[in-house]
Amino acid sequence: MHRISLFHFSLLLFLSLSIGVSAQTLSLKQAVNTALTNYGTIKAKDNYANASKSSIQQARREYLPNFSLSAQQDYGTINGQNGPQYGLGGLGTASSGPALDKQNWNAAFGGLYLANVNWDFFTFGKIRERIKVADAAYQRDKNDLEQEKFQQEIRVSAAYLNLLAAQRLTRSQQNNLDRAVTFKNTAVIRAKNGLIAGVDSSFAKAEVSNAKIALTKAKDLEQEQANRLGVLMGLTATSYNVDTASITRIPNNLLEDTVIKSSHPLLKFYQNRVDVSQQQVNYFKKLYYPTFTLFGVMQGRGSGFSSGYALDQTAYSSSYADGVNPTRGNYLIGIGMTWNLSTLLKNRPQVRAQEYISQGLKEEYNLVDQQLKAQLALAETKLANALANYREAPIQVKAASDAYLQKNTLYKNGLTTLVDLTQALFTLNRAETDRDIAFTNVWQALLLKSAALGNYDIFINEF
Numbered sequence: 001m002h003r004i005s006l007f008h009f010s011l012l013l014f015l016s017l018s019i020g021v022s023a024q025t026l027s028l029k030q031a032v033n034t035a036l037t038n039y040g041t042i043k044a045k046d047n048y049a050n051a052s053k054s055s056i057q058q059a060r061r062e063y064l065p066n067f068s069l070s071a072q073q074d075y076g077t078i079n080g081q082n083g084p085q086y087g088l089g090g091l092g093t094a095s096s097g098p099a100l101d102k103q104n105w106n107a108a109f110g111g112l113y114l115a116n117v118n119w120d121f122f123t124f125g126k127i128r129e130r131i132k133v134a135d136a137a138y139q140r141d142k143n144d145l146e147q148e149k150f151q152q153e154i155r156v157s158a159a160y161l162n163l164l165a166a167q168r169l170t171r172s173q174q175n176n177l178d179r180a181v182t183f184k185n186t187a188v189i190r191a192k193n194g195l196i197a198g199v200d201s202s203f204a205k206a207e208v209s210n211a212k213i214a215l216t217k218a219k220d221l222e223q224e225q226a227n228r229l230g231v232l233m234g235l236t237a238t239s240y241n242v243d244t245a246s247i248t249r250i251p252n253n254l255l256e257d258t259v260i261k262s263s264h265p266l267l268k269f270y271q272n273r274v275d276v277s278q279q280q281v282n283y284f285k286k287l288y289y290p291t292f293t294l295f296g297v298m299q300g301r302g303s304g305f306s307s308g309y310a311l312d313q314t315a316y317s318s319s320y321a322d323g324v325n326p327t328r329g330n331y332l333i334g335i336g337m338t339w340n341l342s343t344l345l346k347n348r349p350q351v352r353a354q355e356y357i358s359q360g361l362k363e364e365y366n367l368v369d370q371q372l373k374a375q376l377a378l379a380e381t382k383l384a385n386a387l388a389n390y391r392e393a394p395i396q397v398k399a400a401s402d403a404y405l406q407k408n409t410l411y412k413n414g415l416t417t418l419v420d421l422t423q424a425l426f427t428l429n430r431a432e433t434d435r436d437i438a439f440t441n442v443w444q445a446l447l448l449k450s451a452a453l454g455n456y457d458i459f460i461n462e463f
Contacts, residue, residue, distance in 0.1 A: 025241050025242065025243050026240045026241060026242050026243070027242075027243050027463070028156075028157060028160050028242075028243070028460070028463050029460065029463065031156050031160050031229065031233055032152075032153050032156050032157065032460070034233045034234070034235070035152050035153075035155075035156045035232050035233045035234060036149055036152060036153070037234075038233060038234025038235065039152055039232065039233070039234045040234065041148060041152075042145070042148055042149060042152060045141070045144055045145040045148050046145055048141045048144070048145075049138065049141040049142045049144070049145050051141075052134070052137045052138035052140075052141040052142070053138050053142075055134045055137065055138070056131065056134045056135050056138055058134070059127070059130045059131045059133070059134040060131055062127045062130060062131075063127055064119075065117055065118060065119030065294075066116075066117065066118050066119070067115075067116070067117050068114070068115070068116045068117075069114070069115055069116075070112075070113070070114040070115075070116070071111070071112070071113045071114075072111065072112050073109065073110070073111045073323075073324045074109070074110050074111070074112075075107060075108070075109050075110075075323070076107055076110075077097075077104070077105060077106060077107050097305070097309070098309065098310035100310075100313070104313060106305075106313060106316055107318065108303065108304025108305055108316045108317060108318050108319075108322075108323050109302075109303075109304045109318070109319070109320050109322070109323020109324055110301075110302060110303045110304060110305075110323050110324070111300075111301065111302040111303075111323065111324035111325070111326060112299070112300075112301050112302075113299070113300040113301070113326055114297065114298070114299050114300075115297070115298040116295070116296070116297050116298075117294075117295065117296045117297075118293055118294065118295040118296075119293065119294045119295070120291050120292070120293050121292060121293070121294050122291070122292040123286075123289070123291045123292070124286055124289035124290070124291075125286050125289075126283070126286045126287065126289070126291070129279065129282050129283040129286050130283055132279045132282070132283070133276065133279040133280055133283050136272065136275045136276040136278075136279045137276050139272050139275070140269065140272035140273055140275070140276050143265065143268045143269045143272050144269050144272075146265050146268070146269075147265035147266050147268070147269040149265075150265040150266070150454065150456060151265075151266075152232070153456050153460075154447065154450070154451045154456070155232055156229070156232045156233065157447050157459060157460070158444065158447060159225065159228050159229040159232050160229060160242060161440055161443050161444055161447065162225045162228070162229075162440075163222065163225040163226055163228075163229050163240065163242055164242055164243075164244055164440060165225075165436060165437065165439075165440035166218070166221045166222035166224075166225045166226075167222055167242065167244055168244060168436040168439070168440070169218045169221065169222075169433060169436050169437075170215070170218040170219055170221075170222050171244075172218075172429065172432040172433055172436055173211070173214045173215040173217075173218040173429075174215055175432065176211050176214065176215075176425070176428075176429040176432070177208070177211040177212060177214075177215050179211075179404075179425060179428075180204075180207045180208045180210075180211040180425065181208055181211075183204055183207065183408070183421065183425065184201075184204040184205055184207065184208045186204075186411075186412060187201045187203075187204035187418070188201045188204070188205075203418055203422070204418070207422060207425070214429075223238065226238050226239055226240050250387065250390055250442050251442070251443070251446050251459075251462040252462060253462070258376065258380065258453075259453075260369070260372050260373060260376060260452065260453060260454065261453075261454065263454065264372065264453070264454030265454050266368055266372070266454065267365070267368065267369060267372070267454070270361070270364060270365040270368050271365060273361045273364075273365075274358060274361045274362055274365060277354060277357050277358040277361055278358050280354050281351060281354045281355055281358060284347055284350050284351045284354060285347075285351055287343055287347050288343060288344055288347060289339075290337050290338060290339030291337070291338050291339070292335065292336070292337050293335070293336045293337070293338065294333075294334075294335055295332075295333070295334055295335075295336065296331070296332065296333040296334075297330075297331065297332045297333075298329070298330075298331050299329060299330040299331070299332075300326035300328070300329045301326055301327070301328045301329070301330075302323060302324050302325045302326045302327055302328075303323060303327070304316050304317045304318060304319065304322050304323035372452050372454075373452075375448065375451065375452040376449065376452035376453065378448070379445055379446075379448040379449035379451075379452050380449065382441070382444075382445040382448060383442070383445035383446060383448075383449060385441075385445075386438065386441040386442040386444070386445045387442060389434070389437075389438040389441065390438045390439065390441075390442050392438075393431075393434055393435040393438040393439070394435065396431040396434060396435070397428075397431045397432060397434075397435050399431075400424070400427045400428040400430070400431035400432075401428055401431075403424045403427060403428070404421075404424040404425060404427070404428040406424075407420050407421045407423075407424035408421060408424070443459075446458070446459055446462070447459050
């Protein structure tokens with residue numbers, strides 16, 4: 001008995017928790033915040049922006065001088081030979097020894113130790129322009145992240161409104177089914193009592209089936225919209241209780257600014273693309289100029305061959321310690337200039353190509369600006385039409401409801417035909433559907449206007 005009671009208690013606790021979780025209402029702000037946290041594209045672009053930010057630090061460190069340490073220990077012969085040579089591609093040895101009259105295979109150890117510093121202290125602004133390119137790329141990727149968040153807010157809001165509308169349509173179709181069932185029950189009873197023809201009963205059953213099919217389609221649409229919302233939120237759940245009461249009214253403030261500003265997230269992103277390209281043009285132009293370098297070298301060298309080896313080929317040691325111990329040292333400091341004059345010819349097509357890219361990006365910016373202006377004009381028209389339909393919808397529902405009530409009463413008293421009642425039922429269902437759509441369309445139009453203006457607050461502040 002104790003085990004059974006414990007099992008029942010656990011089952012009831014689980015059911016109560018499940019009901020509590022499923023009954024929780026998902027608000028629009030919660031949906032948007034979840035999407036901004038979970039959606040894969042936003043997380044990816046956040047990483048791209050962080051990568052660009054690190055590139056700025058890397059570009060700034062190009063100012064630092066290069067400091068290299070090198071050490072090598074070798075074993076081999078030092079036969080020398082008079083004659084010119086060039087170490088093409090590094091394929092050559094650096095053996096230094098006397099040019100003897102014949103080959104010998106005397107070998108010993110040697111060592112070379114280097115510390116090298118070189119600093120491009122004046123580059124005519126090459127490094128500075130490289131930093132500007134990196135900074136412009138970071139601004140572009142950062143604003144790409146911001147415009148992606150803005151687009152995601154719009155997408156999630158649109159999906160949320162669609163789910164709201166779908167759930168309201170499901171409720172309307174459920175009400176329509178309830179009316180059809182009541183109407184069928186009345187018809188069946190009257191047909192059994194011989195008050196009406198049997199065909200009326202069959203016709204009423206057909207209307208119930210039609211209402212059930214319409215309800216199933218509405219539920220299917222609701223599931224599709226819930227699934228789309230779940231994908232945009234980065235979740236796998238496909239069933240949500242949304243705040244259906246939030247669209248039973250129209251927004252309070254519809255008279256916002258109707259001018260698209262350059263601070264629009266999408267316009268800022270496209271402008272940043274132009275800026276990056278223009279900075280690259282400036283950087284490529286700086287490559288025309290030479291580079292001035294300071295350098296310094298400290299060298300230590302050891303060898304198993306003695307200074308008298310040229311006269312006495314036995315004056316060497318094969319000992320490892322004797323060969324790698326540095327016995328000679330040198331230092332060198334200097335200043336140099338490198339200027340690849342062929343860059344003047346080679347770089348010009350690259351600069352011209354980048355200038356064409358900049359012009360192309362400017363044209364894309366202009367196109368987006370035109371599209372946003374067209375979208376704003378469309379949003380204004382849709383908002384006006386949606387408000388007009390919103391005002392008409394309650395009138396239509398009231399009239400259709402009164403007509404249905406009248407026809408239903410007349411039919412029960414045998415004063416009208418089944419066809420008239422069915423027509424009234426259809427008209428009421430259509431009016432309720434139009435009402436549900438009209439409510440949603442006002443908010444959808446406001447969302448479209450908010451997207452065109454680049455100001456999501458216009459929409460979300462109304463919730």
